[in-house]
Amino acid sequence: MVVLGSTMNIWYINPYAGGPGVGRYWRSFYLANAWQAQGHDVEIITPGYHHLMDDDSGKAGGQVLEGVSYNFVPAPKYKGNGLGRFLSMLCFGFFLFFFLLRLGLKKRPDLVLYSSAHPFGYPAAYLCAKLFRSKILFEVRDIWPLSLVEIAGFNKFHPVVLVLSLIERFAYYSADAVISLLPGAKQHMVSRGMKPGKFRYVPNGFSLNDINASVESQGASLLDDLMGFKSQGDFLFFYAGALGEPNAMHLFLDALHFFEIPEGVSVKFIIVGKGEQSAELNARCRKLGYDFVLFYPQVDKAEIQQALRVVDVGFFVMHDLPIYRFGVSLNKLYDYMAAGIPVIASYNAFNDPIKEAGCGMSVVPGQPEQLAHTFQEMLLLDGTVLREMGAKGRLFLEANFEYTSLARRILEN
Template identity: 25%
Template sequence: MKIVYIHQYFKTYSDGGSSRSYYLAKSLVDNGFDVELITSHNSKDYLFTTIEGIKVHYLPVSYDNHMGFFDRIWSFLSFMFQAYKLTRKIKNIDSCYVSSTPLTVGITALLLKWQRNIPYHFEVRDLWPLAPIQLGIIKNRWLQKFLSRLEQRIYEEATSIIALSPGIASHIQQCVPYKTIHLLPNISDCDFFQKEAKKTYLTDKYDTTHKFVVTYFGAIGQVNNLQSLIEVAKTAQEANNQALRFLIVGRGNQLAEVQKLAKQYQLTNILFIPHVSKYQLREIINITDAVYVSFASYPVLETSSPNKFFDTLASGKLCITNTSGWIAQLIEEYECGFYVNPTKPEELLTKISYYMADPEVLEQAQYNARRLAETQFSREHLTRKFVQILDPSLATHTRVKHVVTV
């Protein structure tokens, strides 16, 4: 079976960021599918390459977290048109797998179905247009209505819909109650990430001996509310808490503002590290005790399925989140961390002191995190389920093969 997989932000371990589309595409290849993946890169030229059997088309469409609203819209539209143009050159397509955001990739899928009778599966990573509407980014009511109708039509025409969280699945079910929604959260790579003994040094200049390290990694944008972690660091420094250290790893359009706030507070207990590859991230996690999963306080963000959370579980680290919703419920149900109110920085210090004071309690929470990854979100389990969604005939003999090259 030949599948065209469309995702604007395909990333490998070397690129850093979410590796979900790599995991899923690789599982299809391992099970005999012919996979052509269409994505983009910040280059002026088209590039074609093969990555572990995945035929990858890189379209010259720039995108960066520093972009403003209109630049992002232009990037989305440009990718949509170029992806559709490219698919017209690909012959013998049996099916299409389309991953949003942005929602506009669904237009490419609709055109393929209408013009060439190619069915498509639609993956919903974030709720559009609900997210930008709640965040106040899309204010025009006519545009809101148009995008909501487009969302509805994309759902209606899809062969199947894949949601990354229960909240996303519930929203889609309300839009198209007669459709079957598959829940397929983000993936914990329990081979690449391991629960290991904590290391002491990240670099020769950064010694974490006798320090409890809390790390945030990922995008640093409006929806991530990293100012809340700066307030925690400030509260810790004012309390003369010498044992806590904070790391912020990543990039985004709010990075400068977050760094400015840390400088304003004259914080000496926090370190900023630029965007890194997955390999480098693994080294950073290995000096980390707890990972901070942060979002701004909007209801739609409570439905998120952040890849950083699933990497944290696989690494066997204490999980801290400042957003209520299904992630907070999982953390507390499986006793692998805790929720904190983002407006009360002292709350994190109070709760984390419990784990800092008792290594056995910390070890148990970290063990629980790893166990949750292995039993519910492992790459082997979720990629098998994914392949069976696309081809139910493989339900009894799905192969899962992946090799991590270090």
């Protein structure tokens, strides 16, 4: 479909794009950076505001951030996960067409990639791709509207679900290729109208250059505390990510009811992030006397990477939901593995990267006693075993998930 060796002008449209000074999900930035290194021109197009941005004040206009061009589409601000967010999605889809039209009149795209954190903007991306005689790819991070039905509890006959179903089918049918972050999604997509040959599995990944870079931290509080904890002999479990209902961190607190700290061992659980459940989770810990669980606000990616060099084990938990039968592709997991630390997880999905890599321990959700036991088991492992476990994760990533190779895979015929 695409001649890999040719120089192209690529538009990467992502409703929740992150990057340096933008937000925590950096896939768009890393892929753009890799494509530019391969000789292509890349424009990232994203709303001027979304809830995953580092700064709630939002962005406007065009900016070049560490060599990557960002274009911010006007979008209303919102709070929470209600009507305001839905209206912001609709506004993005509406204004996107006119924004792309102006952008394309300056320099037409050769390839348009629409990343479906939500698909409302895909029709606009498709129309502009046809106007400018460009190829179009549809990238699927979350399967909409199935995620709304199986996670958010929407009725499958809800008007929003029906509209999204039409967009989903149209996207699978009309795109030149469908990029899936989920390894088990092909059958579902084919059942919705995609030709089997269009499917490409390209998961989240990590940037080797970014991990190896030495970066000055802009906020010392978290790192100073971590260094202090280590100097006094604490074993540090670490979570970095969102703190909302989909992240299931209340299930982690359920497990702490069964968690017993072995005699002579000092432990801390470090939670870094923001979300609508942050205050509730913190208050619950204080009420239950979990003084070994500490919460920190979201920090930039550079500081997270430095923190991961200090802590002992990364962890995360997930709900046991049918939607995960298509697989998972978690940034936080790859961050832990890239740092060379072991991982504890509670999840049940089509794929199990932790088991494949041999870099940690995973348990089935809904078993708080087993999760607590797993934390205790990891505590008692020899330091050499922990380092070997973490090293396996890093090697697994380098072999399968480096963004330079993932970027090439997206553009392959």
